[in-house]
Amino acid sequence: MYSIAIEDYLKSIWKLGPKDVGTQELASHLDVKPASVTKMVLRLTEMGLVDHTPYKGASLTSEGELEALSVVRRHRLLETFLSQTLGLGRDQLHAEAERLEHALSKELESAIADYLGNPERDPHGHPIPGPNGELFGETDLPLSDSPMNEILTVMQIPDYDSSVSSWLENNGIFPGVKLEIKSRDDFDGGINCEVNNHIVRITSSIASLVKISKED
Amino acid sequence: MYSIAIEDYLKSIWKLGPKDVGTQELASHLDVKPASVTKMVLRLTEMGLVDHTPYKGASLTSEGELEALSVVRRHRLLETFLSQTLGLGRDQLHAEAERLEHALSKELESAIADYLGNPERDPHGHPIPGPNGELFGETDLPLSDSPMNEILTVMQIPDYDSSVSSWLENNGIFPGVKLEIKSRDDFDGGINCEVNNHIVRITSSIASLVKISKED
DNA sequence: TATAAAGTTTAGCCAAGGCTAAACTTAAAT
DNA sequence: ATTTAAGTTTAGCCTTGGCTAAACTTTATA
Incomplete structure (x- = not known):
């Protein structure tokens, strides 16, 4: 340990x-x-x-990476578990998981994974590494680099800043939501998106952390 | 903290x-x-x-006791939560809660308590201190000091030794179960109990840790 | 009641993981 | 090509929470 x-x-x-x-x-x-x-x-x-x-x-090193992925797996499983069972908001999950991740035994980790049906993503859409460090779903693109006038699906939102999570949530942006970039500001990189019949302006720094997928 | x-x-x-x-x-x-x-x-x-x-x-001191009770509360809430959600066995609960109890925030503590409906006992029958250290249910008697030929209800079993927990479980002894002391060994304090139509011999050291209530 | 045994404390050591201040490298700007 | 600025490392210190060995109390025994 x-x-x-x-x-x-x-x-x-x-x-x-x-x-x-x-x-x-x-x-x-x-x-x-x-x-x-x-x-x-x-x-x-x-x-x-x-x-x-x-x-x-x-x-x-590869050994270090394996260990890092194990911590990330525990973190993301915990977020998913706390969301599923207690219904915690996406903005509270990160801080709680951050503490608990260090105290999770292998046995409890796999009991939670089984309970959840071995999910591939946490509530922020981040991929959950497998028990041996396998990591899928790293193909999602930053919203900041995505094309205009196309229907995009939100795949991942950032987790570490609860004010950002809750701002996104309040503006209807979370994994699974469809949106379309209507225009972008060439000076500051800000983006105007249509989501759920509203226009939301997203700053470039946030947009680079929101990941989308094009097909679907 | x-x-x-x-x-x-x-x-x-x-x-x-x-x-x-x-x-x-x-x-x-x-x-x-x-x-x-x-x-x-x-x-x-x-x-x-x-x-x-x-x-x-x-x-x-009273300040120290309050803090101790807070840790015990977290521990017992976690045991109850893990039992309820993941169905962990009574013998696994203690070790997991032991680790996690130190990483539980006040907010998560109360989210769990709410989720569970503010339970008064954990799966071992141990009373769960309230958020301000209130502790009820300390009136249960040790089985070792209980009368013979009377129907008794098991209220608490020890939690810290998983081999004891699972031995008790395997012999049908856990909170809520009714039993009756049929005879005791005056030399070593061992007890013969009828539980669920079987006779189980319980050593005095274990019997002093099993708590019962007389009125049902 | 003197002495041995058992239990407790003190003294001094160690590793982990922080910190500040000073020295050293590297990169940038004249 | 120098000088300066930015970033990194080293040296040395501190606290936490362990340890061992030795000293000290208390309790039990002869």
Whole structure:
């Protein structure tokens, strides 16, 4: 069993990867100081979980990636489970799962997966890695790069910022919803979408985190 | 938020209390060395969670007890929730709840309590403290001290040893079951019970942990 | 009541995982 | 091509929560 701190480092490197992740970037993502990151990355390198090139950055070894995917699997299964059973809102799920993911045994993980019927996506539409790290569904496109005047299906929304989740929810944007880009602002990348007979303006930073699929 | 270690110390002192708990007793319950206990107990005393009389023992202050009860509440709610949703066996519940109890937010705690309809007992029959530490149902008697030839209702079985839980389960003994003491062994305190038309012999150490109620 | 045994505490050590301040690299800008 | 700025690493410190070994109390026994 790895410590909570180690699991958090691996998960962050995975999220910020797959290319080399800088010390500062990792530090701000984990909310610690860069010096702490350097020290921990050295330990993770010793442990064979991370490859580190001094002054360049860090990336996961295949062993590290497997462990990161296991944490992500637990996180996303928990989100799905809490949503299904307790009906928690999409904006509350992330924070709760973030805590619980480190305390989930293999047995409970698979009991939950069975209960849920081995789902492939969590309530934000994010793909749930399989028990051995298999990850499908990474083919969804950012809304920011999608064509205009075509019917698109929302596949994934971001999970880590509950104010963004709830803003999207309030504007009718969540996995499964159909929308169409009507126009875009060439200066700031903002997008005007028609969703459910309303026009919603989405900033480019949010649009790059909403993933869609074209066919369907 | 208290650390996991602190929550575990408070919970153990609560379980072993309410009278002063010795260093060694606490150490073996927590699976650490006595010297570690002394050190931590001093810290807890500084924090106002524990009263400590050197060479005598430790007990909870009212603030410490409130915190201990909060941990116990989380533990027992989780056991009930996991039993209800996933159908985990009584023998698996304790170990899972033990881990998760430290990662449960107030919000999730109350969402679970609401979902369950604010239950008063967990699947082992142990009373669940209320959100402010209210604890009912402490009137159940140990089976070891109960009269013979009377119909008794099993109220509580121990939770921390899964082999005991599953042994009891396999012998038809769990909360709600009726039984009758037919004879007892005056030397070792063992008890012969009729339960469900079978005779089951229960050792005195287990019998002191099974709690019953006389009036039904 | 003196002494041995049992239990408790103190002292000092260690690893994990943070931090700050200072040194060092690399990249950018004159 | 230098200098500066930005990013990274090193060095050294701190707290938490373990440990062992030695000292100290208390309790039980002779």
